[in-house]
Amino acid sequence: MAYQQPYGTYYEPRRKRGLKRIIFGSLGIIANGIGLLVMPILAGVVVMMIAMLSVTPVPSGSDSVTFDASSSSLHFVYVPTTEANSASCTVEDGAGVNWEPEVTTLTATVDGTEYTPVGQLDVTSDQEVTITCAGAGDVAIGEVGVGGTLIALVIGLVIPIVLGLLAIALLVWGIIARVRS
Template sequence: MSYPAPSPYPSAPGNGSYAPPPRKRGMKRIVFGALGILANLIGLVVMPLLASIVVAAFAVLNVDATSAGGTTATIETSSSSMIFVYAPAGEAASASCEVTGSDVEWDASTSGMPVTVDGAAYESVGTVTVTSSQQVDVACQGVSDVAVGEMGFGSTLVGLVVGLLIPVLLGLVAIALLIWGIVARVRSSRP
């Protein structure tokens, strides 16, 4: 008499048929949630910095310069702004400027940035940084004309907020995905 070979799979109690073990779910969600959290930790450092640089560069390149009609200019500034001072491109190297106002900082090292004012090529000869709303006087020598353009820090601040907001929102999605995966995994392993 011959007997059938024993099955490598356990039989379900009662009826003698095979019952596969319960499928464990949620592993993909756990992996993607964990990877998302890791990526967002990196993004919380990189994104605000990158967004601020891009927005600031875009704002600097789009400063609307206006000719003062002479070698002196008076500007009404808003709080926390940067004013770019320009001179005709051929004269910018010989420009010597003096700035008066309260709490103003003149920086002549930001020279050379080109811009077009009334169809003529101008170059930056420096920047004035202010921290409060005030009247600033700029007087330059060695040039025939001065043009000024103000860049507010609002656009840079918007870039910084957007750069922080995106990783935070994506991080919340990753955390939700991780929790959802853990809950599914625990429920699927219960008898």
């Protein structure tokens, strides 16, 4: 004979499991979706700013400089800060050279002289480039490799993807636990 519970006996309801995992998994997916858009840009900007602040220009001693430009680097052209607003620079060997004149507030000090960048250039292939800056007594070149920026962009993509996969796993685990309970 089977044992029966008396009428009116209170039974605790079965506990539903997995709700926290579903909530945190869903929030993680949303956060990582946003991170997938923001992180690569933020990482690239931060690394590029650090690279620009750490570049050391090499003075030429004249108003013209010829150097070997690499396609895997950005090259910044500096003039003494006192001459930055009056300097006008031109690229003489300009085949495949993208020259962007721009005076910025970032400065670098070399041998007691403060230099300000007046433009940047990049090349499509490794070549020799000559830059002449009228109105400047000295032209300096600073080079920044773009490899670090590319690595930062990749890391900025990989971290949100890995965390997003973990959030999806947490969500699935929560759904399975919820259905089983």
